[in-house]
Amino acid sequence: MSTEELTPTMVLVAGMVVLTIGERLMPAAAGRQWRSGWPGWPGWLGWLRIGWRNIGLGGVNALLLVVIGAPCMVLVSVWAEAHDLGLLRAVPLSEAMVAMVAVLMIDGLMYLWHRANHVICWLWHFHRLHHSDEEMDATTTIRFHPVEIAISILWRMAAMPLLGLTIGHYAIYEFCLFPVILLHHSNLRVPWVLERLGRRLIVTPGLHRVHHSRVRIESESNFASIFSFWDRLGGTLMLRERGWKISFGVEESEQPDWRVTSTRN
Ligand SMILES: [Zn+2]
Ligand SMILES: [Zn+2]
Numbered sequence: 001m002s003t004e005e006l007t008p009t010m011v012l013v014a015g016m017v018v019l020t021i022g023e024r025l026m027p028a029a030a031g032r033q034w035r036s037g038w039p040g041w042p043g044w045l046g047w048l049r050i051g052w053r054n055i056g057l058g059g060v061n062a063l064l065l066v067v068i069g070a071p072c073m074v075l076v077s078v079w080a081e082a083h084d085l086g087l088l089r090a091v092p093l094s095e096a097m098v099a100m101v102a103v104l105m106i107d108g109l110m111y112l113w114h115r116a117n118h119v120i121c122w123l124w125h126f127h128r129l130h131h132s133d134e135e136m137d138a139t140t141t142i143r144f145h146p147v148e149i150a151i152s153i154l155w156r157m158a159a160m161p162l163l164g165l166t167i168g169h170y171a172i173y174e175f176c177l178f179p180v181i182l183l184h185h186s187n188l189r190v191p192w193v194l195e196r197l198g199r200r201l202i203v204t205p206g207l208h209r210v211h212h213s214r215v216r217i218e219s220e221s222n223f224a225s226i227f228s229f230w231d232r233l234g235g236t237l238m239l240r241e242r243g244w245k246i247s248f249g250v251e252e253s254e255q256p257d258w259r260v261t262s263t264r265n
Pocket of ligand 1: 114118
């Protein structure tokens, strides 16, 4: 594993450990993580009993990214650089500015990709696994179908020669992304004042929990990953006030006419 992949991965693992402890100390809701379901057995066994599915999926996806994704992305990155391809190579900006623009570009692409996953039927077929978690916590962050991850590797590779993105830009992006997505999936109780201030810039737990709602109109909102302004720009931002009860899952989204209605709108 190269340094570019290692640092964001370490952030992901360390963040998950810290947030899992935080969820235990300051839970937002009575989550699954510390109920064993067996009288006399410690609560962490309950966390492991259900959380292992998400952790297992995350392990498979990490393997996919490290063994296939990263080497392919490195090849495309080197090839695009050798041929001087991509928008960012054509503009006279400092390295730091290019990195900032690259992070914004990737986050914008992630927003479009996420919306596509909710509108295109066969993409939803894989993305629904992420939404099927009925109690969110930090492990929900890595609960993705490997096919969704494989397709996302392809579009990320395609964006490299078009936009001038490098493997280093994706590493910087992930370094910023992982703390935010870990936090907004976690069951950590965030003080309301921080939630209200934070959501002006980033995707907070309060915003992303609405996206995981069983209610269709709510799950069809708040698609952004790092920056909440993508939803403001795209007209998909939905705010919920303090104490709003959200039931997580995909129940209403599974109704037969849902995809058809969604693609018509
Ligand atoms: Zn989604
Ligand atoms: Zn999510």
